[in-house]
Structure formats: structure tokens, C-alpha cells
Amino acid sequence: MPFVGRERELCQLTGALARPPVVILIEGEAGVGKTRLLHELTGRSMLFGSCHPMRFPYGPVVEALREACPPKDLNPITGALRPLLPECAHLLPPAPPALQNAQVERHRLFRAVLSLLDALGPITLVVEDVHWVDQDTRELLGFLVRCLPPTVNLVLTYRGEDLRHPVAELLAHLPPRIDHAELALAPLDVEQTALLAKHLLPGAVDLWPLTCGVPSAIEELARMLADGRPPGTPPALRDTVQLKLDALPPVARRMVQAAAMLDEPAAPKALASVAGIPPEQGERGLAEALRRGLLRECTPGAYGLRQPLARQAVRESITPMVRRRLSRRIDAPTEPLGILSPREEQVIGLAADGLTNKEIAESLFLSPRTVEVHVANALRKLGLTSRRQFQRTAPHTTRRT
Ligand SMILES: Nc1ncnc2c1ncn2[C@@H]1O[C@H](COP(=O)(O)OP(=O)(O)O)[C@@H](O)[C@H]1O
Ligand SMILES: [Mg+2]
Structure with missing residues (x-):
């Protein structure tokens, strides 16, 4: 498959990895290309392991290390990894005798991983999908970043929207001698x-x-x-969206469904009104849906699904009865049409003066896309079909209190 774009990110990563020991965090939504980006890095020794939703203890580190080709004369402590890595047990020293104290044994295991990485260096350990990290790997990573060997880099990828345990915790463990870089991968x-x-x-x-x-x-x-x-709707996306919806509290789910039924991003109050829930509860539901990455702030103060296909997936998941209820509230809004937000008033005031979207964007320090959305929302709310009609409407609009 051809690879498109990402020149800047590749350059950034190559530069950072050339100066070990470094910890790199790559954040991006599902399918945005985190894994692919790393596989496009050439001429570098990398070991890949992934966290999985099943959260297997030490899963990603075991996955990564079983691919390793360890040199001879390893530190005897690496023998402690034999039971975890049967694939390459014959390349490791004999397993040391069992210890009575589980915590002492655990420390020995952590040191064994560290020693093996040191022996494998120069190397980059990649732990993918850290939003699914298990507790043991989380602690092991916390240990590794504290004493990363001089020729070892650590790269972590994760979906910001799915993350329960902030990776900030790992960064908090970093001693000053270890650099770190953060990369947010956009579509x-x-x-x-x-x-x-x-x-x-x-x-x-x-x-x-x-x-x-x-x-x-x-x-x-x-x-x-x-x-x-x-x-x-692509089946994989539909399943992901469905799983996320199922995991939401009912009020948050209803806010997402309301957003999916509306054609444009909407204000929290409008979403709550379509969802049929009181505004304060709606605000709480919205916060949860934002935290779980199902909704996003598309333009200032207006919320919608992250992408049109996700919106389609949510729409398809709504039962006919709920859909009828939501549609009824969209057709008969409790808030009268014609009430514009202060920003929409500002935008159409300038549009009425004959400014183009680009000029409005420059004068209000907004992006042209945001202005486009405000214009579209104002047209809809005022029941107009062309921005030329703003001339007659602008002075009579009502300001939202
Ligand atoms: N820059 C790109 N150019 C072409 N295809 C890409 C690019 N980024 C990702 N892809 C493709 O999109 C799909 C999802 O990418 P992936 O790296 O698995 O996403 P993520 O790891 O962020 O979930 C893969 O099939 C990958 O090959
Ligand atoms: Mg991936």
C-alpha cells in the first residue's frame, strides 16, 4: 500500500530516535496511522509489542521481546525471563531459583527486562495502544523509563480518547537525563x-x-x-462505535444519538433539547461523551460526532422508536428558531456588510471553516437559503441571553 504524507512527522521521529535514550509518545485516534508511521521508519532496530483490550499481564513486553535475537554472554539475571519467553528460552541463561517473596521476584523480572534491553541496544522498544495497558506492564514501563539504558529508546502509541490512565504518569517518572517527545498525529x-x-x-x-x-x-x-x-458504514468502524456507545451512561448515549440525528454540530442546550433531557444532565452527558471520544467540539461551542462515518454508524444503531422521538424533537424544537448565538450574530453582521468568509475569518480570528459553519447555522436558524438575505435579516435578529 502506498504511504501518503507524514514527511514532517517522520523527520521529527527520526531526529528524536537518533538521540537515545528518549521516550516518545504518539497520540492519535484509531486508524489515523500511528502503527503505519512507525513501520515507515527505516534503518532502525525496533521491537514491537501491543497492548490488547484483554489486558494480558506483561503482554506487550513479552510480544516485543520474543522477537529479539539476544547476543551471547547475557547477564545471568535475564534467565528470569525464560518462563515468559519459551520461544527464545534456549538463547537465555538458566532460570535463577524461585524466590519466596513475590515482590522481590517481580523486581528481579523488571531488572531482567532492563538487562536484556541493554544487551540488545541500540534498539527502540515500541509499546502500542497503551490505552489498553495492563497494570503489570504499566508498572514495568514506569520502572523502565526511570532507568532506560543509554542506547535504548521507548515509543508508546495511544488513543487519547480511550485513555483511562494518563501517560502523564509515565512522564512524571522520567529522570532529567532522559529526553521525551510528544507527537499528536492528525488525520x-x-x-x-x-x-x-x-x-x-x-x-x-x-x-x-x-x-x-x-x-x-x-x-x-x-x-x-x-x-x-x-x-x-465500514463494519470495523460500526463495531467500534457500537462498543463505545454501549459503554456510555444512558444520558451521554442519548446526547451522542441527538448529535448524530442533527445535520450540523450543535450547542449543548440544543443537544439536550433534542435528547429530551434537562440541560444540566445534558452537560454532564456531553462531558462524558467528549471524554470517551465519541463527540468533539467541532467549532467553538458546537459539538458533533468525530467524523461523518461515525455519525452514520450511530444513526444506524438507533432503534426506530428512539429515532422517531429524536426526530420529533428536532422538527418541533423547544427553543424558537431565529435565536442566534452571539458569534453567529457577529458573523452574519459582517456577511451583511459584504465580507467574504475569508475576510470574516481574518477579522474575527477564526478559521474559514468555522465561519462557514456559523453562516450555515445562521441560515438554517433563520430559515434563509442565501447569505444575500442576511442584509435584510441582520438588524432584526434576537440575541440569545
Ligand atoms: N499516511 C498513510 N498513507 C497511506 N496509508 C496509511 C497512512 N497511514 C495509515 N495508513 C493505513 O491506514 C490503516 C490504519 O493505519 P494504522 O497505522 O493501523 O492506524 P492506527 O495504528 O493509528 O490505529 C492501515 O491500513 C495503514 O496502512
Ligand atoms: Mg495501531
């Missing part, structure tokens, strides 16, 4: 999305509106189109 931009689509599909198809540049969604959608299937 591909419009041009890169088009480039990847061009590699995957014969004709020019615009996959941006549905995927918002998330590579895994681009790939899945392209596969569906190539197979002649309609561009529906």
Missing part, C-alpha cells in the same frame, strides 16, 4: 486524502466528506466502492 488533509484515494481507486472519487482524512476509513470506503458496494 490526512484534503489533498493527501485525494492522493490516497487515487492510489486505491481507478476514478477520481472524493472520499474526504465521509472520512475526514482518517486513513483506515479511506481504505475501507475505497474497498467498498471497488467491490461495487454502496459506500456504507
Whole structure:
């Protein structure tokens, strides 16, 4: 598969990894390309292990080390890893005798991992999907970052939205001699999305509106189109969204469903009104949905699903009865149309003066996309079809209190 973009990130990573010992954190949503980015790094010894939702104790470290080719003359302490690494037990010294105290044994195991990494260096240990880290690996990583050998780097990848135990805890353990770098991986931009689509599909198809540049969604959608299937919700994404929805408290779930039924990102009050719950409860539900990464603040004060395909997946998961209820509240809002937010008033005031979206964006220090959303929301709320009609409307709009 071709690799698109990410020149800056590759350069950043290569630079950081060249100066061991360093700890690198890579954050990004599911399918954004964290794993792929690391596999694009060439000429470097890397050992990969992943955390899994089952949270197997020491799972990622065992996965990574079983791939190792240890040199001869290892420190005898590495023999303590024999039971964990039967695949390469023959390359390790004899296992030391069992100890009576479990904590002492645990310390010996941690030291064995450290000693093996030291012997393998120069090397980069990659622990992927740390949002699923098990308690034992978490503590082992805490130990490793404190005494990372001089030729060993540690890279951790994680989804910010799924993280319960902040990786900040690991950084807190870092002694000053060990550098750290953080990389937030964003989706591909419009041009890169088009480039990847061009590699995957014969004709020019615009996959941006549905995927918002998330590579895994681009790939899945392209596969569906190539197979002649309609561009529906990719099954993997549907399952992920469903699992996340099921794990939400009911009020938060209802806020997400309300957001999915609305065509545009909406204010918390509007979401709560469509969800049919009191505003304070709605605020709490919204906070939870944001924390779990199902909703995001698309423009200041307006919340929606992270990407159109996720919105489609949530919509498909809503039962017909709930859908009817939500639709009814959208069609008969409790808040009268025509009430604009202060920002929307500002935007349409400038639009009425004849400014373009770009000019409005510059004068209000917003992005053109944000202005576009405000204009669209104002048109909808005022029941207008063209921004030219703002001229007559702007002076009569009501300010929200
Ligand atoms: N920059 C990119 N160019 C092309 N394909 C990519 C790119 N980034 C990711 N992909 C593809 O998208 C899919 C998901 O990427 P992956 O690295 O597994 O995401 P993550 O690890 O963030 O969940 C993979 O099939 C990968 O090959
Ligand atoms: Mg990955």
C-alpha cells in the first residue's frame, strides 16, 4: 500500500530516535496511522509489542521481546525471563531459583527486562495502544523509563480518547537525563486524502466528506466502492462505535444519538433539547461523551460526532422508536428558531456588510471553516437559503441571553 504524507512527522521521529535514550509518545485516534508511521521508519532496530483490550499481564513486553535475537554472554539475571519467553528460552541463561517473596521476584523480572534491553541496544522498544495497558506492564514501563539504558529508546502509541490512565504518569517518572517527545498525529488533509484515494481507486472519487482524512476509513470506503458496494458504514468502524456507545451512561448515549440525528454540530442546550433531557444532565452527558471520544467540539461551542462515518454508524444503531422521538424533537424544537448565538450574530453582521468568509475569518480570528459553519447555522436558524438575505435579516435578529 502506498504511504501518503507524514514527511514532517517522520523527520521529527527520526531526529528524536537518533538521540537515545528518549521516550516518545504518539497520540492519535484509531486508524489515523500511528502503527503505519512507525513501520515507515527505516534503518532502525525496533521491537514491537501491543497492548490488547484483554489486558494480558506483561503482554506487550513479552510480544516485543520474543522477537529479539539476544547476543551471547547475557547477564545471568535475564534467565528470569525464560518462563515468559519459551520461544527464545534456549538463547537465555538458566532460570535463577524461585524466590519466596513475590515482590522481590517481580523486581528481579523488571531488572531482567532492563538487562536484556541493554544487551540488545541500540534498539527502540515500541509499546502500542497503551490505552489498553495492563497494570503489570504499566508498572514495568514506569520502572523502565526511570532507568532506560543509554542506547535504548521507548515509543508508546495511544488513543487519547480511550485513555483511562494518563501517560502523564509515565512522564512524571522520567529522570532529567532522559529526553521525551510528544507527537499528536492528525488525520490526512484534503489533498493527501485525494492522493490516497487515487492510489486505491481507478476514478477520481472524493472520499474526504465521509472520512475526514482518517486513513483506515479511506481504505475501507475505497474497498467498498471497488467491490461495487454502496459506500456504507465500514463494519470495523460500526463495531467500534457500537462498543463505545454501549459503554456510555444512558444520558451521554442519548446526547451522542441527538448529535448524530442533527445535520450540523450543535450547542449543548440544543443537544439536550433534542435528547429530551434537562440541560444540566445534558452537560454532564456531553462531558462524558467528549471524554470517551465519541463527540468533539467541532467549532467553538458546537459539538458533533468525530467524523461523518461515525455519525452514520450511530444513526444506524438507533432503534426506530428512539429515532422517531429524536426526530420529533428536532422538527418541533423547544427553543424558537431565529435565536442566534452571539458569534453567529457577529458573523452574519459582517456577511451583511459584504465580507467574504475569508475576510470574516481574518477579522474575527477564526478559521474559514468555522465561519462557514456559523453562516450555515445562521441560515438554517433563520430559515434563509442565501447569505444575500442576511442584509435584510441582520438588524432584526434576537440575541440569545
Ligand atoms: N499516511 C498513510 N498513507 C497511506 N496509508 C496509511 C497512512 N497511514 C495509515 N495508513 C493505513 O491506514 C490503516 C490504519 O493505519 P494504522 O497505522 O493501523 O492506524 P492506527 O495504528 O493509528 O490505529 C492501515 O491500513 C495503514 O496502512
Ligand atoms: Mg495501531
